[in-house]
Amino acid sequence: ASFGYRDVEVEAKQGMVDEVFHNVAKRYDIMNDVMSGGVHRLWKDAFVSRLAPPRKGPRPFKVIDVAGGTGDIAFRIVERSGGHARPTVVDINGSMLAVGRERAAKKGYTDIDFVEANAEDLPFEDGSFDAYTIAFGIRNVPRIDKALSEAFRVLRPGGRFLCLEFSAVDVPGLDKIYDLYSFNVIPKMGKLIAKDEDSYQYLVESIKRFPNQERFAEMIRQAGFSRVSYTNLTGGVAAIHVGVKI
């Protein structure tokens, strides 16, 4: 197998991401509330509303929630579908999944599968799912194109792709405030609350490097999806991208 310079870079990135989430797993949920002032909850609600999982049907609605971490999206999917949807949470990080499993047990959700795997190489057959969701996850994956083509592969024809991710702020003035907040405040909060400034510094930088709404939409089309579009949330601080496998 080739292990050239590019591979080393990719391995290094994933290794760093894994360390970040291993370090913050236990405080991940509280940090999200503190840093976003609770707004991440509204974004996640909007995201799952957009998915609108059916409440009935001849068989359970199968959703794969990739980079599902501690389960926030999967729990909302179960709730919104009245228990009809069956989420599979996939994450590369055992520490995040452990927190997710514990939360699911506390809520009494027995119909959620937790699987440790890489978004770039999903251990499922072609056409296994009705929908694919990924929230604040794709930015962390080293080879986004690979993750997108895996999303396309595991969806059934007619299956939908939905991604919630930080994006490019498109409101003059808000962009300046947002930059100040993210580069100055977030790493300091990470230091104070999670005792981990570097991890949060990494997170902020990864948001800046991520492609903007249009460029990301184009990448989704490149992976084979049709009817690709996006909706901005909070002036583009986050965005929901959707696509369909035809």
Ligand code: SAM
């Ligand atoms: N979706 C959850 C949420 O919205 O609260 C968690 C988002 S968290 C910011 C990002 C997650 O992506 C982490 O749990 C991390 O372990 C996971 N991740 C990073 N690289 C991954 C990969 N290559 N495959 C699968 N998951 C990955």
